[in-house]
Amino acid sequence: MEVFKIDKITKQFSEQFVLKDFSFNIQSGDKVIVSGRSGIGKTTLFRLLLGFEKPDNGSIYFENSKLTDVSVWGLRKRVAYVSQDLNIGTGKVQSLFDETLLLKANLKYRLGATSEIKRLFDYFELQDGLLQKDIETLSGGEKQRIAIINALLLKRDIFFLDEVSSALDKPLRIKVLNSFLLNPDFTVLSISHDNYLPLGIEINNLKLE
Amino acid sequence: MTGATDLSVFSMVMCAVLLLVPLVAVWHFKLGITKNLVTSTLRMAIQLVLIGFFLEYLFRFNNWFLNLVWFLVMINAATFSVIKNSGLKIKQFALPVLLSFIIANFFVVLYFNYFIVHLKFILDAKYMIAIGGMILGNSLRSNVIGLGDFYKSLRKDEQLYFYKLGLGATKYEALLHFAKKSFVSALNPTIATMATMGIVSLPGMMTGQILGGSVPLVAIKYQIAIMIAILASTVLSITLSILFTVKYSFHKSGVLDKTIFASES
Numbered sequence: 001m002e003v004f005k006i007d008k009i010t011k012q013f014s015e016q017f018v019l020k021d022f023s024f025n026i027q028s029g030d031k032v033i034v035s036g037r038s039g040i041g042k043t044t045l046f047r048l049l050l051g052f053e054k055p056d057n058g059s060i061y062f063e064n065s066k067l068t069d070v071s072v073w074g075l076r077k078r079v080a081y082v083s084q085d086l087n088i089g090t091g092k093v094q095s096l097f098d099e100t101l102l103l104k105a106n107l108k109y110r111l112g113a114t115s116e117i118k119r120l121f122d123y124f125e126l127q128d129g130l131l132q133k134d135i136e137t138l139s140g141g142e143k144q145r146i147a148i149i150n151a152l153l154l155k156r157d158i159f160f161l162d163e164v165s166s167a168l169d170k171p172l173r174i175k176v177l178n179s180f181l182l183n184p185d186f187t188v189l190s191i192s193h194d195n196y197l198p199l200g201i202e203i204n205n206l207k208l209e
Numbered sequence: 210m211t212g213a214t215d216l217s218v219f220s221m222v223m224c225a226v227l228l229l230v231p232l233v234a235v236w237h238f239k240l241g242i243t244k245n246l247v248t249s250t251l252r253m254a255i256q257l258v259l260i261g262f263f264l265e266y267l268f269r270f271n272n273w274f275l276n277l278v279w280f281l282v283m284i285n286a287a288t289f290s291v292i293k294n295s296g297l298k299i300k301q302f303a304l305p306v307l308l309s310f311i312i313a314n315f316f317v318v319l320y321f322n323y324f325i326v327h328l329k330f331i332l333d334a335k336y337m338i339a340i341g342g343m344i345l346g347n348s349l350r351s352n353v354i355g356l357g358d359f360y361k362s363l364r365k366d367e368q369l370y371f372y373k374l375g376l377g378a379t380k381y382e383a384l385l386h387f388a389k390k391s392f393v394s395a396l397n398p399t400i401a402t403m404a405t406m407g408i409v410s411l412p413g414m415m416t417g418q419i420l421g422g423s424v425p426l427v428a429i430k431y432q433i434a435i436m437i438a439i440l441a442s443t444v445l446s447i448t449l450s451i452l453f454t455v456k457y458s459f460h461k462s463g464v465l466d467k468t469i470f471a472s473e474s
Contacts, residue, residue, distance in 0.1 A: 051462045052371050069461035073379075081375025085368040089386065099386075105377035154376065
């Protein structure tokens, strides 16, 4: 099934074109790696798909219906977004997870979340004690993994990953990317400068220039 | 009541002499605010003289309608001051903030006059204007911090707001984090003032009452009541201001409308 259809969109900030007549389709289960030099519009593309920016021209379709100011709210409940920015909130790590799971759209995933958090902590090599630490005291790599776990708890199948492994060392980076790219059910859009790609799966490269 | 000793013309002249201290300092160190200082002092003097005459008559007539209108004028002035000092645009914010101030301040002042002071005439000028003015003035300061901080931090940390929306949050759920933070920064000054009250400073209301002939124990009871009233009106007005203004400050897609800021044309 077609998840996203980007139809000839143009976006420009002041005089600068970020995207011009840009079209692209994303099917369910696709793994799309978005690359290109800084400032080319990778994050802008994500923002357009999530409705945080509006295209100057052209349309975006989500599951065959046109994305509007109203329908974008439904889309945001279907996806999980991990931003490049490491400002993911304040307070204890545990309360960040609680906050996410207490959102109306996510209440149904609370059951079993505790054991899921424990499993993901083990997998991503985080100490359990971290749950009681303040987010602001964590290192960049720890924050990135916390943000990834926060997204995985929501049992979504469409992921927007904006440079989610930049602060991690190689073995962890591979683990993080594998956990998204190797799952056949996940539709993944990932902005990444990483040249690691797992073998045996098909990757769509989307190079912006 | 004996009332405070009146100040003679000579006293006011001596007061003007005392003004030479800041004036000479500002001029000598070339701080560049001499003109500001002079105009502010003059404005204060003229405004207070006019208000003095005005209040004299307001208290003499003590007419419920006039009292009500004057209190509304005060609330109106406070509203504009809050919006201007928070760096927001008057056009979009005047109505919702005014409404929130009217509800919060009327509720607290009338509660104060009826349940705490047991006034028979709850629109009495002395209480409504004087107590109301204190409550209004103090919640004004907190609202400048609270409302301004709310929208500024939302603009600065927009990415965090987007992050929450991207996890399925509704607009209000995503704004909660920001509202909580501005709440705390708005209330902190009042909480700190209360903790040092009586030791570091004798609050204005107490000073006034003592000079006016009240015994300190009566003045203290009023002071406690007024501080709690200020706290109540602050919390009410900030909550309502945020609640009423977020309705008009966002695009349908949930993105903050940047034209609400006075700095954006």
